[in-house]
Amino acid sequence: RIVYVNGAFVPEAEATVSVFDRGFLFADGVYEVTSVLSGKLLDFDGHARRLERSLAELDMPMPMTQDALLEVHRRLVAENGIEDGLVYLQVTRGAADRDFAYPPKDTPQTVVLFTQSKPGLADNPAAQTGLKIVTLPDLRWDRRDIKTVQLLYPSMGKMAAKAQGADDAWMVEDGVVTEGTSNNAYIVKDGTIVTRHLGNEILHGITRAAVLRFAQEAQMKVEERAFSVEEAQDADEAFVTSASAFVMPVVEIDGAALGNGTPGPIAKRLREIYLDESR
Numbered sequence: 001r002i003v004y005v006n007g008a009f010v011p012e013a014e015a016t017v018s019v020f021d022r023g024f025l026f027a028d029g030v031y032e033v034t035s036v037l038s039g040k041l042l043d044f045d046g047h048a049r050r051l052e053r054s055l056a057e058l059d060m061p062m063p064m065t066q067d068a069l070l071e072v073h074r075r076l077v078a079e080n081g082i083e084d085g086l087v088y089l090q091v092t093r094g095a096a097d098r099d100f101a102y103p104p105k106d107t108p109q110t111v112v113l114f115t116q117s118k119p120g121l122a123d124n125p126a127a128q129t130g131l132k133i134v135t136l137p138d139l140r141w142d143r144r145d146i147k148t149v150q151l152l153y154p155s156m157g158k159m160a161a162k163a164q165g166a167d168d169a170w171m172v173e174d175g176v177v178t179e180g181t182s183n184n185a186y187i188v189k190d191g192t193i194v195t196r197h198l199g200n201e202i203l204h205g206i207t208r209a210a211v212l213r214f215a216q217e218a219q220m221k222v223e224e225r226a227f228s229v230e231e232a233q234d235a236d237e238a239f240v241t242s243a244s245a246f247v248m249p250v251v252e253i254d255g256a257a258l259g260n261g262t263p264g265p266i267a268k269r270l271r272e273i274y275l276d277e278s279r
């Protein structure tokens with residue numbers, strides 16, 4: 001696999017990052033995941049804009065123009081022959097002697113991109129069966145709108161879910177669901193789609209924005225507001241969205257089956273629309 005590191009396209013075995021990198025020492029970096037279907041990047045502009053915003057919130061500039069970034073994405077997809085898969089991008093504040101204070105502004109940022117091939121990404125069998133979700137307290141920091149590489153708690157949440165025989169976890173704060181470990185969360189009741197409003201408490205999903213737009217175009221009712229676990233367990237159906245899962249139905253929350261325990265019609269319809277529009 002060819003990867004990109006600080007201006008160079010090199011075989012992955014030759015790619016190196018300093019042990020003093022602030023991404024490694026302080027999780028002082030941000031990332032994006034853009035999916036690829038049939039060789040085509042999905043929603044690149046949305047991901048690039050969110051990257052710029054995440055960086056700005058942490059007082060970092062864009063390391064290159066959006067056009068240059070798109071070229072790096074395209075070249076990696078082409079050189080690695082990616083049909084279906086992902087492009088991962090990470091930008092950190094760079095390498096500097098370990099100090100809580102930021103290094104001088106002229107410290108070169110670290111920029112790394114790599115691809116992951118996922119043949120049949122759009123035909124994930126989980127979309128047919130649906131996900132089982134457990135809930136956990138949301139113990140992350142308060143700026144979840146910034147896509148930092150600080151992912152240990154979501155990673156622990158995923159492991160806790162698996163240990164309970166579930167697929168993933170939704171995180172709960174002040175009695176209401178924030179989002180999934182690596183996706184945005186939705187419920188559907190009497191035909192109305194409910195998903196948490198935007199704010200610092202959740203990541204502003206690029207897939208979320210697209211799916212809500214498609215839902216509105218299809219005359220579905222959408223409410224952007226918080227919902228409780230009890231309300232979710234009483235819903236007709238539920239689903240999650242992310243760049244890598246697209247729209248993925250949820251069939252169980254903390255042991256309670258939703259509807260008849262199979263993926264609901266609105267989740268299935270939105271998945272179809274999303275994939276149709278993306279290809």
Ligand code: PDD
Nearest residue numbers: 033181182183184203205206207242243
């Ligand atoms: N995760 N919420 C969280 C906490 C996420 O980590 C993600 C994405 C999303 C969905 O955002 P988007 O639709 O822009 O992918 C919501 C990526 C896929 C990841 O960490 O791999």
